[in-house]
Amino acid sequence: AQSVTQLDSQVPVFEEAPVELRCNYSSSVSVYLFWYVQYPNQGLQLLLKYLSGSTLVESINGFEAEFNKSQTSFHLRKPSVHISDTAEYFCAVRHIQGAQKLVFGQGTRLTINP
């Protein structure tokens, strides 16, 4: 079975500051890794994913995440945040085979202060 731990439930930062949202996972089998974002009163949207290849993956809006197999981590980073990045961020994993069931972390609420 897989499990995901997001180490921070809330992260407040000032606009234009860098941010890192931490995610660690546990699994006895190979997994794919995802970050989803949930803007207020909306459903979840895929932000980025790691399937294979380069361990650094990027999103179209400036976020990046690095897969670290030895530390079983998939932390999300952005060098300079904007007010519009205010949202809840979920890390998720799934087995590389089977019914594509996602296991989510508890979520991290990112609040951007002006």
Add this chain to the structure above:
Amino acid sequence: NAGVTQTPKFRVLKTGQSMTLLCAQDMNHEYMYWYRQDPGMGLRLIHYSVGEGTTAKGEVPDGYNVSRLKKQNFLLGLESAAPSQTSVYFCASSYRASGTYEQYFGPGTRLTVT
């Protein structure tokens, strides 16, 4: 395309009442999922379906039933609602094809059981 839609958006039930949540997708996805979202717990899988006429239990199936009579619809039923089922419910869908891994989420249904 509408993507994934959920009906209703909000509902208040009294303990012991029953209701059905409807999820519809117009992307011809084979896989469909029902999750519940609770504060500090992320999203947890209730039931899922890998095709028309087939369903399976997820992480937290007790108190819920599902049906997938048509490929585009996935119904979640509560036969006798309990306050512990107060939550936000999300439906998601995805392709079965090995080259696609994203789950597409609906906007959610906020259910309160009093």
